[in-house]
Amino acid sequence: MHGAESTSGLTTSMFLKRMALLLAISSGVGLLGRQAGLDTQQCVATSVFLAIILGTLFFWTFRLAIAFLGIGVLILTRSLNIPHFVEAAALPVILFLVGMMIVVGALRDLGFFTWVVQSIISIPRLTGRKFMGVTAVTAALLACAVDEVTSIIFITTLVFQVCSRLKLNPTPFLIICIMSTNVGSSGTMIGNPVGIYIGTHAGLTFQDFIQWAFPIMVVALSATVVLLMWWYRRDLDRFDEALAERLKRNLSLAPKIKVPYRQALAILTVTLVVIASHHHVEELLNLDKNSMLLVAPLACAGMIMLLRRDRARHYVEHDVDWWTLLFFMLLFAIAGTLEYTGVTALTAEWFVEAFGARPTTLIPAIMATTALGSAFVDNVIFVAAFTPVVQELGAQTHAMPLWWAFLFGACFGGNITLIGSTANIVALGMLEKHFRVRIVFLAWLKIGALTALVACLIAWGLLLVTSPYMPH
Amino acid sequence: MTDSPAVRFSDFVHPENVLCALKARNRDEALTEMTQLLHRNVSGFDLNEAVAGVIERENVEPTLIETGLALPHTRMRGLAKPLVAVGLSAEGIPFAVDEAPARIMILVLTPQEDPSAYLRLVAAISRSLGEERNRRRLMACSTPDEVASALEHGTDELPAYLSARDLMNPKPTVLKENDTLAHAIHTFVARQVSDIPVLDDEGDVKGVISEEDVLRLSLPEHLLWMEDLSSIIHFEPFAEVLRKDEETQVADIMREEYPSIHPDAPAIELARIIARDDVRQVLVMEGRRLLGTVGQRSFIAQIFWA
Numbered sequence: 001m002h003g004a005e006s007t008s009g010l011t012t013s014m015f016l017k018r019m020a021l022l023l024a025i026s027s028g029v030g031l032l033g034r035q036a037g038l039d040t041q042q043c044v045a046t047s048v049f050l051a052i053i054l055g056t057l058f059f060w061t062f063r064l065a066i067a068f069l070g071i072g073v074l075i076l077t078r079s080l081n082i083p084h085f086v087e088a089a090a091l092p093v094i095l096f097l098v099g100m101m102i103v104v105g106a107l108r109d110l111g112f113f114t115w116v117v118q119s120i121i122s123i124p125r126l127t128g129r130k131f132m133g134v135t136a137v138t139a140a141l142l143a144c145a146v147d148e149v150t151s152i153i154f155i156t157t158l159v160f161q162v163c164s165r166l167k168l169n170p171t172p173f174l175i176i177c178i179m180s181t182n183v184g185s186s187g188t189m190i191g192n193p194v195g196i197y198i199g200t201h202a203g204l205t206f207q208d209f210i211q212w213a214f215p216i217m218v219v220a221l222s223a224t225v226v227l228l229m230w231w232y233r234r235d236l237d238r239f240d241e242a243l244a245e246r247l248k249r250n251l252s253l254a255p256k257i258k259v260p261y262r263q264a265l266a267i268l269t270v271t272l273v274v275i276a277s278h279h280h281v282e283e284l285l286n287l288d289k290n291s292m293l294l295v296a297p298l299a300c301a302g303m304i305m306l307l308r309r310d311r312a313r314h315y316v317e318h319d320v321d322w323w324t325l326l327f328f329m330l331l332f333a334i335a336g337t338l339e340y341t342g343v344t345a346l347t348a349e350w351f352v353e354a355f356g357a358r359p360t361t362l363i364p365a366i367m368a369t370t371a372l373g374s375a376f377v378d379n380v381i382f383v384a385a386f387t388p389v390v391q392e393l394g395a396q397t398h399a400m401p402l403w404w405a406f407l408f409g410a411c412f413g414g415n416i417t418l419i420g421s422t423a424n425i426v427a428l429g430m431l432e433k434h435f436r437v438r439i440v441f442l443a444w445l446k447i448g449a450l451t452a453l454v455a456c457l458i459a460w461g462l463l464l465v466t467s468p469y470m471p472h
Numbered sequence: 473m474t475d476s477p478a479v480r481f482s483d484f485v486h487p488e489n490v491l492c493a494l495k496a497r498n499r500d501e502a503l504t505e506m507t508q509l510l511h512r513n514v515s516g517f518d519l520n521e522a523v524a525g526v527i528e529r530e531n532v533e534p535t536l537i538e539t540g541l542a543l544p545h546t547r548m549r550g551l552a553k554p555l556v557a558v559g560l561s562a563e564g565i566p567f568a569v570d571e572a573p574a575r576i577m578i579l580v581l582t583p584q585e586d587p588s589a590y591l592r593l594v595a596a597i598s599r600s601l602g603e604e605r606n607r608r609r610l611m612a613c614s615t616p617d618e619v620a621s622a623l624e625h626g627t628d629e630l631p632a633y634l635s636a637r638d639l640m641n642p643k644p645t646v647l648k649e650n651d652t653l654a655h656a657i658h659t660f661v662a663r664q665v666s667d668i669p670v671l672d673d674e675g676d677v678k679g680v681i682s683e684e685d686v687l688r689l690s691l692p693e694h695l696l697w698m699e700d701l702s703s704i705i706h707f708e709p710f711a712e713v714l715r716k717d718e719e720t721q722v723a724d725i726m727r728e729e730y731p732s733i734h735p736d737a738p739a740i741e742l743a744r745i746i747a748r749d750d751v752r753q754v755l756v757m758e759g760r761r762l763l764g765t766v767g768q769r770s771f772i773a774q775i776f777w778a
Contacts, residue, residue: 108697108698108699109697109698109699109700110698110699110700111697111698111700111703113694113697114694114695114697114698117694118694154694154697157693157694158694161692161693161694165724167728246724249719250716250719251716251719251720251724252712254692254694254709255690255692255695255708255709255710255712255713256712257695257703257704257708257709257712258703259698259703260700260702260703311699436729
């Protein structure tokens with residue numbers, strides 16, 4: 001994961017104005033909460049959490065600074081104590097992500113992503129539509145296998161490279177890939193940081209994801225890709241023409257070479273197999289639930305670092321995005337305060353009052369709330385805050401369908417706006433840097449909202465069909 | 473040099489600093505003779521240092537700007553304003569290999585700390601003496617007063633500031649859109665250039681091709697993700713590019729975004745583009761028409777050294 005910083009050009013006066021707005025809104029909401037009957041600590045927790053949300057919207061570059069200050073406020077106002085901070089910081093999730101980032105670094109070094117790109121551009125009798133279809137599905141599956149941000153970084157490079165060769169504007173093709181990546185990231189536990197967070201808090205296993213989430217993701221992905229390729233059909237016509245013209249002149253999209261990929265593929269396979277078999281191993285060795293899952297990437301990373309000793313330090317220092325992980329840790333802790341102070345229990349009560357305690361109404365309610373929340377707020381923030389609410393709701397009814405509704409809402413909702421997921425922000429940052437293209441918010445919203453709606457409707461329908469078969 | 477736009481080149485030419493018939497027979501003698509004349513009439517600089525400076529610059533880059541017209545120059549510490557000496561030679565004095573001998577030599581000494589003095593003088597001189605008839609009229613003069621008078625009537629005002637046009641190379645190396653990659657590679661090597669403007673059949677600018685574009689074509693970014701490059705140790709991707717260097721056209725590789733500037737824009741704008749955008753070459757354009765180019769190295773040489 002590598003954050004594309006988009007607010008680095010902030011002037012001092014803009015910074016001060018936004019900071020004043022942030023403080024005014026967050027403390028105003030805190031005071032309103034007091035009027036509505038929340039106690040002091042609940043008000044502080046709500047205010048700080050809102051400040052974090054606004055902080056990521058106003059100061060994407062400085063979101064970690066806002067999180068540091070937020071933790072300070074929570075500790076000083078006794079809204080959070082150190083033991084709860086450590087517990088809520090979800091260290092196992094953070095270490096899981098560290099391990100995966102190291103594995104991804106090794107995969108890149110060993111040519112795995114190069115091989116993927118070479119394989120796509122070497123497809124025989126390539127056409128624009130074939131290229132985009134394969135690339136979009138690859139982006140989604142890569143997100144499943146590693147994570148969405150890693151996937152979109154490599155896929156974006158491929159799209160840029162091909163569009164540069166064909167003298168095409170990469171924007172529509174990049175949007176197809178980004179949206180496919182967001183949908184694909186819901187397919188496994190490791191596709192998205194929210195997947196591993198939900199999985200560990202809900203007690204779901206990797207197999208649960210493969211059995212219940214992956215098939216729904218595949219159907220939603222198919223619909224998303226078809227819809228996007230129809231939406232951008234004229235751009236794909238131009239792509240087809242430009243590619244056909246180039247191929248007719250006997251020119252390829254890139255030099256074709258043989259990439260040694262077997263070692264990298266073996267590492268990825270072993271890592272995925274170890275992660276996938278965590279439940280059996282835990283049962284066999286009588287380990288705590290998901291304990292094997294969380295250490296599996298670390299163990300694989302440890303092996304890689306031993307085998308590639310000369311690069312071990314590089315992987316840890318450069319391939320692990322410590323900035324983002326620190327932010328996640330503090331964010332989880334701050335969101336944990338909402339649970340600790342009882343804010344989330346109140347929210348759950350309100351949810352039950354509004355929608356009842358039945359999966360048939362709670363599934364669309366949770367999915368829609370999460371999708372809309374994730375559209376405007378980093379989905380990790382939303383999921384961290386909303387997880388205790390879903391836990392409360394799950395205690396009153398069949399929990400598993402609610403978790404899947406939550407997962408799909410968070411992942412698919414990332415497509416609604418261009419700030420909806422980290423993958424969007426990273427890829428659009430690359431687009432702006434390389435092509436100086438800025439996508440208009442509303443232009444994205446039209447297709448983004450449509451894509452998210454279609455994917456969510458499919459997930460809702462399939463969850464209604466499959467939920468009776470899910471274990472309690 | 474004063475910033476007043478009304479300053480003319482002739483304001484710097486005094487009859488006592490004019491030699492209508494140089495005695496010198498070669499370039500170094502001519503430069504020495506003119507510098508000595510200036511030194512006799514105007515104190516405040518070291519003669520030997522000035523002569524050595526003028527000769528050294530002429531060795532690095534001859535200053536013949538038009539047929540028979542040379543503008544030798546150096547920068548001197550301690551000078552308050554530019555000093556100009558004019559020397560004429562009916563027989564001509566060889567200044568550069570394969571070039572016609574210089575008949576009109578205008579020696580310019582400028583203050584070390586004034587980056588634009590010499591270039592503004594050159595701009596004014598070349599606008600006037602760039603025309604053959606003005607050079608002929610000057611050569612017909614037989615006394616210093618006649619020379620000063622001819623220059624007074626014939627020379628332009630110094631530009632108020634240096635513009636992009638004053639610094640550009642008006643005859644840059646260019647390529648056509650449908651030139652082959654093989655031709656482009658040959659041009660990079662033969663002309664020792666790193667960035668080449670690409671024109672269409674009408675002469676409008678379509679893009680720029682750089683050495684890096686050729687390298688990136690051979691070694692796209694996704695190949696650089698690999699730590700171990702043993703699979704391409706024999707430059708396999710380059711081989712494929714070379715196999716198709718006749719089918720590949722410059723238009724396939726060129727970048728369509730490039731830094732450009734209007735010819736009348738102040739040259740300081742060029743400095744900003746080069747420094748801020750970290751570019752090696754700026755195209756001087758009027759509409760889509762290419763008038764010239766300014767390279768980073770040439771810019772540095774002209775502003776800090778010329």
